[in-house]
Amino acid sequence: MFDYPVTLTPDGDTVLVTFADVPEAITFGADEDEALLQAVDALETALAFYIEARKPLPVPSQAAVGQPVVRPSxxxxxxxxxxxxxxxxxxxxxxxxxxxxxxxxxxxxxxxxxxxxxxxxxxxxxxxxxxxxxxxxx
CATH class of the missing domain: 1.10.260 (434 Repressor (Amino-terminal Domain))
Structure with missing residues (x-):
């Protein structure tokens, strides 16, 4: 229900994480595993902004084959x-x-x-x- 696809992009010594459906959620990690761990926090923080602003939550798109997804706790x-x-x-x-x-x-x-x-x-x-x-x- 709240599984958001992420894009992992190598960026020098780090891996950048972005969400097409939640553009406010951006983070990074030293490697893919750390980036995905950080992505949960970034997603929860961004979705909290939607609640504070009383805006509808973004609807997650379908992940491409092999594309990782992140969900809040x-x-x-x-x-x-x-x-x-x-x-x-x-x-x-x-x-x-x-x-x-x-x-x-x-x-x-x-x-x-x-x-x-x-x-x-x-x-x-x-x-x-x-x-x-x-x-x-x-």
Whole structure:
């Protein structure tokens, strides 16, 4: 759902990482493995900017054969799913807070990709939006 293809480009002594779908996410690493590790943080940071700006999240394109993809951590993916549902339904943070009986700072923390929210809070927010959280271990 949030698997974004990356382009790895050798750049002198480093490897540059860019995302066609998320142009704000740019990073680098000493080699491909480190670059891909850094790419997760760059992607999460860039997607947080979309949430702060109340913009729709970019839709990931299909990766080319052999092209690496990067996804946020599972907790961040769940938060992004809640945010995407809010955008699709036109539900603002104040309305979600009202539906959950929460104060606004609680909703702010729930949508903060850097905050370690409790998973049951994410599930409650999803239910308030008529959705559910599914976890798969592959």
């Amino acid at each position: 599972a907790l961040e993916c769940a938060k992004l799913g809640v945010y995407r549902a809010m955008v699709e339904q036109g539900v603002r943070k104040a309305e979600l807070a009202r539906r959950l009986g929460w104060h606004m700072p609680q909703v702010d923390r729930l949508l903060d990709l850097g905050h370690a929210s409790r998973f049951e809070h994410i599930e409650a927010a999803a239910r308030a939006l008529g959705r559910r959280v599914e976890i798969t271990v592959a």
